Amino acid sequence: xxxxxxFTPIVDGLPILLGGCLGTLGLxxxxxxxxxxxxxxxVVLRNSRIRALRWAVVGFVExxxxxxxxxxIYFIFFALPLAGIRLxxxxxxxxxxxxxxxAYAIEIIRGGVQAIGKGQIEAGLALALHRxxxxxxxxxxxxLRSIYPSLVSQFILLTLTTSVASAVSAYELTSVAQTIESxxxxxxxxxxxxTVFYFAMSWLLMRMFGLIHAHYLSYPLK
Amino acid sequence: MGLPQFLFLIEGLxxxxxxxxxxxxxxxxxxxxxALARTSxxxxxxxxxxxxxxxFQGTPLLMQLFVVYxxxxxxxxxxxxxxxxxxxxxxxxxxxxxxxxxxxxxxVPWGQIEAARALNLRYLVRMRHVVMPQALRISxxxxxxxxxxxxxxxxxxxxxxxxxxxxxxxxxSNQIFEPLTVFAIVGALYFALCWPLSIWGTRIERRLATAxx
Numbered sequence: 001x002x003x004x005x006x007f008t009p010i011v012d013g014l015p016i017l018l019g020g021c022l023g024t025l026g027l028x029x030x031x032x033x034x035x036x037x038x039x040x041x042x043v044v045l046r047n048s049r050i051r052a053l054r055w056a057v058v059g060f061v062e063x064x065x066x067x068x069x070x071x072x073i074y075f076i077f078f079a080l081p082l083a084g085i086r087l088x089x090x091x092x093x094x095x096x097x098x099x100x101x102x103a104y105a106i107e108i109i110r111g112g113v114q115a116i117g118k119g120q121i122e123a124g125l126a127l128a129l130h131r132x133x134x135x136x137x138x139x140x141x142x143x144l145r146s147i148y149p150s151l152v153s154q155f156i157l158l159t160l161t162t163s164v165a166s167a168v169s170a171y172e173l174t175s176v177a178q179t180i181e182s183x184x185x186x187x188x189x190x191x192x193x194x195t196v197f198y199f200a201m202s203w204l205l206m207r208m209f210g211l212i213h214a215h216y217l218s219y220p221l222k
Numbered sequence: 223m224g225l226p227q228f229l230f231l232i233e234g235l236x237x238x239x240x241x242x243x244x245x246x247x248x249x250x251x252x253x254x255x256x257a258l259a260r261t262s263x264x265x266x267x268x269x270x271x272x273x274x275x276x277x278f279q280g281t282p283l284l285m286q287l288f289v290v291y292x293x294x295x296x297x298x299x300x301x302x303x304x305x306x307x308x309x310x311x312x313x314x315x316x317x318x319x320x321x322x323x324x325x326x327x328x329x330v331p332w333g334q335i336e337a338a339r340a341l342n343l344r345y346l347v348r349m350r351h352v353v354m355p356q357a358l359r360i361s362x363x364x365x366x367x368x369x370x371x372x373x374x375x376x377x378x379x380x381x382x383x384x385x386x387x388x389x390x391x392x393x394x395s396n397q398i399f400e401p402l403t404v405f406a407i408v409g410a411l412y413f414a415l416c417w418p419l420s421i422w423g424t425r426i427e428r429r430l431a432t433a434x435x
Contacts, residue, residue, distance in 0.1 A: 066413045
């Protein structure tokens, strides 16, 4: 083996690699917010009185959870322009991540909501709380508390999935790495380093979610 | 889209299935070793396998494929692209299956292990005949869930340049300029494979839940 590892392209490209990290975190954050919105909205629709709506949500969840993200992002990438929506690759990727994460979020949140006793809701209504108040205070918050761990691991997975968005050349770490690699041909060094960056980011997010849990969701409330 | 294009997709589907089969079989063998090492009670082994699992669960699958792909080439191994890709998926599967089975081994009631010890069963016999059969049952829903995950994950081989179902889809779509039709069909093919597995997994999970209630 007479190959010498050479990390100079990475050292030279460090500023743009760090920019790529920010791009990845931005994609992940956008995807998470959209996923939460779709997740909560989906659970509300899934419990609606209209049967067609309930079935639509079930169909959406099954469809997204049983097809690869790469196929989904390609489909959305080509479908949006046909629907008259012209977006850059990066917003497109956020939408795809949000839709994908949202389907998983619906299942996770639904599990948490189901675990809320019916008596609690009735008690809330008996105390003359508004329907929205019951939903927010009695259903959503305790449900969030119990599903927090699964939601966090889903979000970490979503963050790692952002690397697939390089397939539609969204601005994130993997596509930056591909640019550096194609200019320097130091494939192993580039992807090895970037893997370490991803590991650091997922560790960082894990710590952050831990802090959020300690501050806002720990029980009893501070 | 005509018949030749569809047959090309089916050809890609065969490679997807081959990748899944190799990764799952290889991942089962390696993952079992990881799970046993992780629960061995030997500190060095437990630490090392915990690190191995954390590494694979904390980095994107795509990066794992890239690093294994170029790493094997660096190590002087002249391998076919598909061997390198299969190796990447196998390592990935071993870490995830190892973690799933660690959980199920630990979920087997401690009394079972004590009873086996009291009967003077050696480690291998104890594992083979007492712990693993029960752990396997417990692990079934998660294992099937991971199989679905793996099936979907093989689509990333397309980015590395390996022609499986998704890349076959890209090629066809570039030929006939009907990306929506092509990717809808590709998605439907994945769905036809994954959905029955998902339903099977949920059914087993429900049955286990009622059995242990």
